[in-house]
Amino acid sequence: MSERELRIEGVTRTFPGQGRAAPTLALQPTSLSVAPGEFVAILGPSGCGKSTLLRIVAGLDRPSGGSVTLGGLPVTGPGPDRGMVFQSYTLFPWLTVEQNIRYGLRERGLPEAQQRGIAARFIARTGLRGFENHWPRQLSGGMQQRCALARALANDPEILLLDEPFGALDHQTRELMQELLLEIWDDPEAAGGRKTVLFVTHDIDEAVFLASRVLVMSARPGRIKAEVPVPLPYPRDWTVKTTPEFGALKARLMADIREEVRRAADAGA
Secondary structure, X not given: OOOOOEEEXXXXXXXXXXXXXXXXXXXXXXXXXXXXXXXXXEEOOXXXXXXXXXXXXXXXXXXXXEEEEEOOEEOOOOOOOEXXXXXXXXOOOOOOHHHHHHHXXXXXOOOHHHHHHHHHHHHHHOOOXXXXXXXXXXXXXXXXXXXXHHHHHHXXXXXXXXXXXXXXXXXXXXXXXXXXXXXXXOOOOOOOOOOEEEEEEOOHHHHHHHOOEEEEEXXXXXXXXXXXXXXXXXXXXXXXXXXXXXXXXXXXXXXXXXHHHHHHHHOOO
């Protein structure tokens, strides 16, 4: 497991206005650190800047102020040390399941036999065996996201960045995907141990079920208004959602989020 800490220090983001429109402040100064192997969920109302923050960590966007470092080194663009899974289905439609999973490995110049071995391992781990030669259009939404998750993990990133990856799925499939993600993250036989995970969601149940720590963001312009540890032991399965401890955490976060949703509605966000 990598010992490199992710640090976000005073990060802000302002988007320029179009035409005569005023610039939009999306993120107020935001600071946080994520320890190696930690699973952190970022929870907030729509438009609060949580996805913007994740894109800055991924190197897909640049902050207007502040800095992001990984192990003390500045993040200035995308890199193989960070793997990202989006809410929308982002598989390459002209590549099969196996080819999608191998894409990053091929770009890194790994020998084909090694690519196939790594892809086969994650195809099996994500329940896609038998679909190796299927095109993305032939897969359900849940299967496409399993493939996207396998593609990100196959590159062995230090940090996994997930931007509402299960948001478009039906309830039952979403819960199965949550359990699959935790199984992969908490696998005691995984080489290198647990990945560092930064997970953006607006779903309170999802945040409590997955994370060891939940950060609550305010309505736009976003800032971290609360930090809530989740002391529920791993491994977790669906039964943890029926416990009083889970219910208490959910109620605490619900109160924080409802306040911010009202603020966003009053501001016309």
